[in-house]
Amino acid sequence: MALIAREASPAFAASPARMAAAGLRAFVRIAQAWGLSVDEQLTLLGAPARSTFFAWRRNPDRAVLPRDTLERISNLLGIYKSLQILLPDAGAADAWVRQPNRAPLFGGRSALQTMLGGNVSDLNLVRRYLDGVRSGGWA
Numbered sequence: 001m002a003l004i005a006r007e008a009s010p011a012f013a014a015s016p017a018r019m020a021a022a023g024l025r026a027f028v029r030i031a032q033a034w035g036l037s038v039d040e041q042l043t044l045l046g047a048p049a050r051s052t053f054f055a056w057r058r059n060p061d062r063a064v065l066p067r068d069t070l071e072r073i074s075n076l077l078g079i080y081k082s083l084q085i086l087l088p089d090a091g092a093a094d095a096w097v098r099q100p101n102r103a104p105l106f107g108g109r110s111a112l113q114t115m116l117g118g119n120v121s122d123l124n125l126v127r128r129y130l131d132g133v134r135s136g137g138w139a
Contacts, residue, residue, distance in 0.1 A: 017064070023073040024060035030080050033094045034112070043116050044076060044123070045069050068120060075123035079111075082130035105129050 031041050042053055046068050056063040065073075079097075087093040097112045106114055111126050 016070075017061070020063050020065040020070065021060040023065070023070060023077070024056055024063055026077055026080075027073050028057060030076055033080075033090075034097050035094075040112070040116060043118055044072060046072055046120075047118070071120055072123055075120070075127045078127045079115075079123070079130055082127070082134055086130065086133060103129065 027041075027045070030036075036044070038050075038053075042048065042050065045053065046066070048056070048069065056065070080093075083093040083096055084090070087096060097115075098110050100106075100108050100110055102108060105125060111129075115123050115126055
């Protein structure tokens with residue numbers, strides 16, 4: 001039997017605004033789980049103005065996020081998901097980001113310290129590391 005590709009209904013299409021709102025809601029939950037300070041959250045999101053950040057949190061459905069911020073949130077969601085898969089105990093998964101890590105990428109620093117370098121590439125490095133671990137085991 002052949003499968004027929006159907007176009008997504010416009011009502012369910014993933015618009016940038018819907019992705020931004022969903023991403024922000026998920027980010028707030030991750031920040032809470034990881035115990036992130038406001039300054040850490042700001043750095044991970046690309047250093048938006050504090051007033052902008054609080055406006056996003058207050059009303060995610062009206063947030064207009066720059067592409068850079070959406071990419072950062074995407075990386076953070078990927079990191080969170082990988083940790084939940086690798087460490088099924090939620091407490092251990094959430095604590096991992098703050099623990100010193102001997103893997104060469106981290107050089108004894110925590111994943112969070114690496115992610116707080118301020119660049120999207122810092123988040124991407126941690127995400128790729130965890131994706132690699134999911135494929136082949138802990139380094």
